[in-house]
Amino acid sequence: VAGLTPGATIGILGGGQLGRMLAMAAARLGFATIIFDPDISAPAAQTASRHIAAPYTDLEALAQFAKACDVITYEFENIPLEAARHLSGLKPVHPPVAALESSQDRLVEKRFINSLGIATAPFFEINGAQDLQAALASAGGRGIVKTRRMGYDGKGQALVESPAAAAQAWDELGAHPLILEGFVDFALEISVIASRGADGSFRAYEPAMNRHGSGILRMSIVPAPLPGEVMADAVAMAQRIVTALGYVGVIGIEFFVTRDNALMVNEIAPRVHNSGHWTEAACAISQFEQHIRAVSGLPLGQTTRHSDCVMENLIGDDVEKVPGILLEGDAVLHLYGKAEARPGRKMGHVTRLFPRAGEVDPQ
Amino acid sequence: VAGLTPGATIGILGGGQLGRMLAMAAARLGFATIIFDPDISAPAAQTASRHIAAPYTDLEALAQFAKACDVITYEFENIPLEAARHLSGLKPVHPPVAALESSQDRLVEKRFINSLGIATAPFFEINGAQDLQAALASAGGRGIVKTRRMGYDGKGQALVESPAAAAQAWDELGAHPLILEGFVDFALEISVIASRGADGSFRAYEPAMNRHGSGILRMSIVPAPLPGEVMADAVAMAQRIVTALGYVGVIGIEFFVTRDNALMVNEIAPRVHNSGHWTEAACAISQFEQHIRAVSGLPLGQTTRHSDCVMENLIGDDVEKVPGILLEGDAVLHLYGKAEARPGRKMGHVTRLFPRAGEVDPQ
Numbered sequence: 001v002a003g004l005t006p007g008a009t010i011g012i013l014g015g016g017q018l019g020r021m022l023a024m025a026a027a028r029l030g031f032a033t034i035i036f037d038p039d040i041s042a043p044a045a046q047t048a049s050r051h052i053a054a055p056y057t058d059l060e061a062l063a064q065f066a067k068a069c070d071v072i073t074y075e076f077e078n079i080p081l082e083a084a085r086h087l088s089g090l091k092p093v094h095p096p097v098a099a100l101e102s103s104q105d106r107l108v109e110k111r112f113i114n115s116l117g118i119a120t121a122p123f124f125e126i127n128g129a130q131d132l133q134a135a136l137a138s139a140g141g142r143g144i145v146k147t148r149r150m151g152y153d154g155k156g157q158a159l160v161e162s163p164a165a166a167a168q169a170w171d172e173l174g175a176h177p178l179i180l181e182g183f184v185d186f187a188l189e190i191s192v193i194a195s196r197g198a199d200g201s202f203r204a205y206e207p208a209m210n211r212h213g214s215g216i217l218r219m220s221i222v223p224a225p226l227p228g229e230v231m232a233d234a235v236a237m238a239q240r241i242v243t244a245l246g247y248v249g250v251i252g253i254e255f256f257v258t259r260d261n262a263l264m265v266n267e268i269a270p271r272v273h274n275s276g277h278w279t280e281a282a283c284a285i286s287q288f289e290q291h292i293r294a295v296s297g298l299p300l301g302q303t304t305r306h307s308d309c310v311m312e313n314l315i316g317d318d319v320e321k322v323p324g325i326l327l328e329g330d331a332v333l334h335l336y337g338k339a340e341a342r343p344g345r346k347m348g349h350v351t352r353l354f355p356r357a358g359e360v361d362p363q
Numbered sequence: 364v365a366g367l368t369p370g371a372t373i374g375i376l377g378g379g380q381l382g383r384m385l386a387m388a389a390a391r392l393g394f395a396t397i398i399f400d401p402d403i404s405a406p407a408a409q410t411a412s413r414h415i416a417a418p419y420t421d422l423e424a425l426a427q428f429a430k431a432c433d434v435i436t437y438e439f440e441n442i443p444l445e446a447a448r449h450l451s452g453l454k455p456v457h458p459p460v461a462a463l464e465s466s467q468d469r470l471v472e473k474r475f476i477n478s479l480g481i482a483t484a485p486f487f488e489i490n491g492a493q494d495l496q497a498a499l500a501s502a503g504g505r506g507i508v509k510t511r512r513m514g515y516d517g518k519g520q521a522l523v524e525s526p527a528a529a530a531q532a533w534d535e536l537g538a539h540p541l542i543l544e545g546f547v548d549f550a551l552e553i554s555v556i557a558s559r560g561a562d563g564s565f566r567a568y569e570p571a572m573n574r575h576g577s578g579i580l581r582m583s584i585v586p587a588p589l590p591g592e593v594m595a596d597a598v599a600m601a602q603r604i605v606t607a608l609g610y611v612g613v614i615g616i617e618f619f620v621t622r623d624n625a626l627m628v629n630e631i632a633p634r635v636h637n638s639g640h641w642t643e644a645a646c647a648i649s650q651f652e653q654h655i656r657a658v659s660g661l662p663l664g665q666t667t668r669h670s671d672c673v674m675e676n677l678i679g680d681d682v683e684k685v686p687g688i689l690l691e692g693d694a695v696l697h698l699y700g701k702a703e704a705r706p707g708r709k710m711g712h713v714t715r716l717f718p719r720a721g722e723v724d725p726q
Contacts, residue, residue, distance in 0.1 A: 003686075003689075006682070006685065006698050006700070007700075007702055020390070023410075024387050024390070024391075024410065027383070027387065027409060027410050027700060028387075028696070028697050028698065029696065029698055030685075030698030030699070030700055030711065031700075032409060032700070046390060046395060046412045047386075047387065047390050047410055049409045281647065284644065284693045284694070284695050284716055285692070285693065285695075293689070298689050299689050299690050299692065300692070301689075301692050301693065302692040302693040304693065306669050306670050306716060307669050319369070322369065322393075323366075326656070326661050326662050326664075327662050329648070329662065329663070329664050329665040330647045330648065330664065330665040330667065331647070332647050332648075333391070333392065334391050335369050335391065335392055335393030336393070337369070337370075337390060337393055337394075337395070339370055348393065353647055353669060
């Protein structure tokens with residue numbers, strides 16, 4: 001695989017913070033970037049070479065975008081499939097549209113994962129109020145109703161623990177195709193940030209332990225407090241998944257780890273992932289550079305880390321912590337250039353490396 | 364000092380690779396950036412929020428730039444003083460114009476350094492062919508003729524070791540004000556990347572050992588093979604220099620280290636410095652972020668490093684090494700987005716961290 005050469009242009013569908021960080025990683029490798037995002041104040045536009053602000057349904061704008069790019073990628077999985085398919089007829093699109101398609105529907109995704117012999121939480125297809133009551137009973141009277149499509153950061157979800165709650169969830173969400181996921185009493189959550197190159201090469205960062213609150217990632221901790229063989233199992237599952245998808249790029253795969261260290265895939269994101277932000281501070285090659293390398297046909301970077309670390313998301317009012325974080329002096333702060341700090345909005349993140357300066361390394 | 368808050372705009376005079384890296388560091392702290400550079404293909408324009416392409420003598424464009432910025436800084440020291448002075452009447456300019464003024468004239472700079480009780484190479488003001496012959500004799504028959512102004516990367520210099528060579532250097536360079544620097548038989552060259560905050564706080568990275576070729580920096584090596592007290596002396600001298608200048612921002616100070624470990628200042632650059640590029644790979648807070656913190660009135664970051672490292676410049680045809688560097692997999696590559704690889708042109712740099720993955724740390 002020859003790969004793109006410096007000066008080439010990478011198109012990025014989506015202009016959020018992930019696109020912003022991808023654009024900076026691309027610049028560091030000498031690439032120009034074009035962000036395609038309808039929002040004229042898309043955070044990625046500030047760090048990219050160019051921004052095309054048009055709807056994802058504007059086929060003419062998409063064609064203009066494709067014409068200006070050498071390769072196209074995406075930074076969020078709710079890109080309309082039609083847009084991705086249209087583009088893939090014009091220029092190479094990585095990761096493959098098939099990965100996007102699978103990840104856009106929780107039911108399709110879970111069936112795909114199970115087909116590889118990898119466990120998920122028990123799940124039930126819900127096409128009516130009756131389905132939901134029956135599924136709730138099968139799941140032991142407790143589960144999480146989720147829209148099959150367009151859910152993220154805890155949106156489009158409801159925990160149900162009674163038939164009445166199920167009925168209410170149906171009233172709220174039943175206009176959409178749903179699934180019920182059985183409740184998993186997991187010990188902890190981890191994620192694998194893996195990557196596959198155009199040549200089939202595979203590299204994964206060490207799994208991070210994740211803490212969520214209100215359905216939003218709050219913190220990623222590396223190393224995760226798990227036996228090495230559990231981590232190796234998770235990475236092996238990630239490899240099976242990306243191989244089956246013919247994947248090219250970085251993928252984020254969230255796992256539940258049960259109290260007896262069994263692994264279940266929770267969710268797949270066919271893109272760089274919030275739980276991999278720590279790599280920019282603790283590794284020579286970040287997940288953002290790794291993704292750019294993969295989609296450009298360049299060799300994957302190593303995924304070793306030079307430090308232990310904890311990444312903390314800054315959500316909504318958490319931005320008020322910024323002055324204190326700056327005073328710490330050795331915290332790696334990353335803000336996304338968003339003007340307004342709405343509740344639940346990811347405004348930035350901070351990664352603290354360990355041992356911190358002045359601490360003695362216990363090794 | 365309250366400091367700028369996220370969303371503020373930092374103006375950067377000069378749009379080369381240093382401006383490019385400053386713009387990315389500013390974005391990571393949530394700031395917008397405007398590059399002022401007459402070159403429409405300025406490397407920094409690709410990563411900045413906005414680019415004003417106008418001559419440094421265009422007072423109207425400068426005023427428009429100042430109006431859009433909360434604070435203004437610069438990324439190269441050959442900005443016309445008139446432009447910097449004009450801007451400083453409109454918005455805060457850091458580092459101070461006085462530092463720019465001193466660094467633009469080798470004679471003024473060396474006299475300033477000596478006035479602080481800090482050694483330089485012996486130097487002689489040259490205002491005519493006779494001056495040069497007399498100075499060469501005083502310097503022991505060997506020295507380097509340099510233009511007082513506008514020299515960089517070895518340009519505007521000539522090594523002279525005979526009266527005939529001095530006469531030839533006069534013919535070539537005599538149209539400009541000159542100095543002769545006595546030849547220093549140094550053991551090695553180091554640089555201190557220091558920073559001073561608006562509140563007078565001071566922080567310096569550990570000195571790097573630098574290797575030059577044809578007057579251009581080739582490599583920076585950290586740690587430098589020097590006793591700790593020599594490094595501490597260099598840092599103390601840097602502190603005296605920035606204090607005397609009332610400096611705000613990052614400064615690069617190059618030193619000769621003689622065979623008996625005496626220190627002489629070679630050159631001061633009132634900006635982020637090529638010999639500090641390693642900090643982006645080996646420290647939590649890079650020199651670029653440190654500069655943005657300082658000029659924004661934010662607290663300085665710590666300057667400790669998590670790794671040993673070697674930074675290598677990619678100059679001209681060195682870009683042909685890029686595919687091999689990408690194959691290394693753990694080398695931190697940074698390209699500048701320059702289309703054409705002319706001889707002597709800085710195209711990028713690569714930092715290798717040690718111990719490398721798989722190596723055993725001898726500690």
